[in-house]
Amino acid sequence: MRRKEVGYVLLVVVAAFAPLYLSGYELSLLGRFLAFAILALGISLIWGTGGILSLGQGLFFGLGGYALAMHLKLAAAGPGQMPDFMQWSGLAATPWWWEPFRNPAFTLAAVVVLPGAAAMVLAYLVFRRRISGPYFAIITQALVLAAATLIISQQAYTGGFNGLTSFSDVFGFRLTDPHTQLGLYWITLGILAVTFTGLRYLLQSRFGKLLLAIRDGENRVRFLGYNPLPFKVLAFAIAGALAGISGALVTLSIGDISPAMFGVVPSIEMVIWVAVGGRDSLFGAILGTLVVNFGKDWISSAFPSLWLYVVGALFVLVVTAAPRGLVGLVQGNGPVAPLLRRFRVKAATQ
Amino acid sequence: MSESALLWGQLFNGISVASILLLAALGLALSFGLMRVINMAHGEMLMMGGYVAFICTTLFGKGPGLLVGLVVAFVGTALFGALMEITLIRRLYGRPLDTLLATWGVSLVLQQAARSIFGPIGVEVTAPAWLAGSFAIGGSALTGLGIPAVRLFIIVLAALVLGGVTLVIARTRIGLLVRAVHQDRGMADALGADTRRVDLAVFALGTGIAGLAGAALSLISPVTPTVGQSYIVYAFLVVILGGLGSLTGTLLAALVVGLFSATAQIFTSLGFSDVLLLLFVILFIQFRPRGIISQRSRALEEA
Numbered sequence: 001m002r003r004k005e006v007g008y009v010l011l012v013v014v015a016a017f018a019p020l021y022l023s024g025y026e027l028s029l030l031g032r033f034l035a036f037a038i039l040a041l042g043i044s045l046i047w048g049t050g051g052i053l054s055l056g057q058g059l060f061f062g063l064g065g066y067a068l069a070m071h072l073k074l075a076a077a078g079p080g081q082m083p084d085f086m087q088w089s090g091l092a093a094t095p096w097w098w099e100p101f102r103n104p105a106f107t108l109a110a111v112v113v114l115p116g117a118a119a120m121v122l123a124y125l126v127f128r129r130r131i132s133g134p135y136f137a138i139i140t141q142a143l144v145l146a147a148a149t150l151i152i153s154q155q156a157y158t159g160g161f162n163g164l165t166s167f168s169d170v171f172g173f174r175l176t177d178p179h180t181q182l183g184l185y186w187i188t189l190g191i192l193a194v195t196f197t198g199l200r201y202l203l204q205s206r207f208g209k210l211l212l213a214i215r216d217g218e219n220r221v222r223f224l225g226y227n228p229l230p231f232k233v234l235a236f237a238i239a240g241a242l243a244g245i246s247g248a249l250v251t252l253s254i255g256d257i258s259p260a261m262f263g264v265v266p267s268i269e270m271v272i273w274v275a276v277g278g279r280d281s282l283f284g285a286i287l288g289t290l291v292v293n294f295g296k297d298w299i300s301s302a303f304p305s306l307w308l309y310v311v312g313a314l315f316v317l318v319v320t321a322a323p324r325g326l327v328g329l330v331q332g333n334g335p336v337a338p339l340l341r342r343f344r345v346k347a348a349t350q
Numbered sequence: 351m352s353e354s355a356l357l358w359g360q361l362f363n364g365i366s367v368a369s370i371l372l373l374a375a376l377g378l379a380l381s382f383g384l385m386r387v388i389n390m391a392h393g394e395m396l397m398m399g400g401y402v403a404f405i406c407t408t409l410f411g412k413g414p415g416l417l418v419g420l421v422v423a424f425v426g427t428a429l430f431g432a433l434m435e436i437t438l439i440r441r442l443y444g445r446p447l448d449t450l451l452a453t454w455g456v457s458l459v460l461q462q463a464a465r466s467i468f469g470p471i472g473v474e475v476t477a478p479a480w481l482a483g484s485f486a487i488g489g490s491a492l493t494g495l496g497i498p499a500v501r502l503f504i505i506v507l508a509a510l511v512l513g514g515v516t517l518v519i520a521r522t523r524i525g526l527l528v529r530a531v532h533q534d535r536g537m538a539d540a541l542g543a544d545t546r547r548v549d550l551a552v553f554a555l556g557t558g559i560a561g562l563a564g565a566a567l568s569l570i571s572p573v574t575p576t577v578g579q580s581y582i583v584y585a586f587l588v589v590i591l592g593g594l595g596s597l598t599g600t601l602l603a604a605l606v607v608g609l610f611s612a613t614a615q616i617f618t619s620l621g622f623s624d625v626l627l628l629l630f631v632i633l634f635i636q637f638r639p640r641g642i643i644s645q646r647s648r649a650l651e652e653a
């Protein structure tokens with residue numbers, strides 16, 4: 001194993017023992033942010049490597065979250081019963097498209113397949129006509145806006161503005177039990193580690209190289225005899241599926257899902273996580289997600305009105321001063337890299 | 351009110367919504383067509399225009415305040431746009447996605463600033479007496495249909511602005527430069543056109559028009575820190591539908607989007623009409639990926 005990989009394994013081990021040295025609150029935050037990082041890895045794949053900027057990853061995040069939340073609502077209601085908010089809205093029976101979500105296996109599959117397939121269809125329809133760049137970004141943003149408006153307006157079927165909340169059990173485990181939350185943390189960490197490793201291999205494969213080539217010169221790739229469409233569509237579908245997994249894990253961690261968690265503004269905040277960490281580095285995506293979210297938690301509890309100023313300034317600063325993010329600062333020819341090199345040389349000569 | 355009067359009323363609403371969208375989208379289409387720059391803070395120019403109208407009407411009274419407000423909104427947001435272009439957008443030339451993110455940052459800061467200054471709840475601008483009434487229209491089919499003067503005012507304003515911009519682009523020297531840079535930036539540059547100043551002028555004009563639209567919008571809906579957000583996504587859809595070739599495309603697209611959402615809302619809820627609109631746009635670009643009216647070009651890559 002190379003040095004970098006030893007470092008990654010060490011980080012996973014340190015994170016796995018986090019329950020020993022973090023308080024319950026800190027651990028639940030870390031777990032949630034690690035779940036966010038799964039989505040961020042997807043953004044890094046499509047944006048950093050593929051050059052596709054999506055301002056609508058919240059849509060796929062929401063699809064995954066709602067798919068699981070529907071199962072949890074049905075489980076809380078009991079077999080054959082209707083979820084509480086539907087009774088309040090005066091529905092006669094559970095809608096047919098809710099029924100399959102009673103099945104845990106179907107739900108687990110839906111968490112991955114539903115957002116993945118939605119992303120695939122969207123990407124196919126848009127990229128097929130060679131629409132990309134800012135156009136694509138705007139279309140994804142409009143899509144997430146429409147989805148949020150739709151969910152809010154269909155109160156009786158979707159829980160509306162308040163979303164889906166007050167769950168009891170997840171696959172037989174009490175959600176409020178500390179052991180369940182601990183298990184959830186380890187599962188999240190495990191999925192993140194597997195995703196990270198998988199994407200690293202993917203990026204080193206032919207697929208990754210072609211994706212990078214498409215980013216830098218789509219027409220040249222075309223002239224070399226490749227059709228860029230399937231590569232872009234597949235990358236976008238992977239990112240969508242990852243966003244769905246992330247949404248389901250976050251729904252479990254917070255205990256509810258609502259349009260406020262996946263709308264236009266959260267969706268673009270997801271992009272800033274990756275931009276801050278470094279868009280063309282998978283590790284940067286995870287780092288940025290943790291830094292920005294812990295920063296948000298700290299700033300918005302200490303100075304509530306300051307957060308939006310900070311995010312706004314972050315967007316401008318990262319893009320103008322450090323387009324390759326935190327990772328870019330220390331890597332290769334970044335501004336901090338010479339300092340690190342000097343340090344390394346010194347350490348080696350001593 | 352009869353069925354057809356309701357329909358005509360909704361049609362009229364659609365046209366007035368389209369007018370606002372047209373004003374909001376004009377600047378976007380101009381700067382996107384010329385510089386390939388998407389200004390995500392464009393919606394906040396609407397918001398600033400609205401607040402300017404609010405300040406002016408409270409300072410100078412309803413009637414004169416509104417007229418002063420329209421002028422100040424235009425000049426003020428144009429200056430702000432110029433500042434943005436010089437400090438930010440110019441430095442990110444050729445990186446459209448980064449420009450998009452940076453201007454989104456600006457928009458967040460502006461929204462939060464508005465929240466700190468004016469509070470999260472909207473402020474109301476009341477129309478002056480000469481815009482308060484409505485025109486009743488006689489005739490058998492249309493009995494009971496009243497056209498609010500405010501909405502008519504907005505439609506007239508949009509028509510005037512569109513006419514003005516068309517004239518400037520078709521007949522003036524700066525318009526000639528704009529057309530030249532639009533057609534072939536490199537060649538215009540080589541022939542001595544100051545492309546940077548053309549970019550600056552067009553960007554400032556676009557943000558100024560958005561400010562004007564915001565001031566007009568304040569007459570029909572309260573001005574809130576997020577008012578720009580609610581219009582900007584539709585304005586972007588107008589730009590996508592309209593194509594980058596001509597102002598006619600933008601006008602047609604604004605009418606399509608405005609009328610589509612107005613009529614769709616008769617039959618279905620707001621949420622569904624948004625989804626339908628988006629499906630329509632995605633379907634439309636399957637057939638005409640470059641919009642209603644597109645620039646003919648043999649270039650493989652859009653420069």
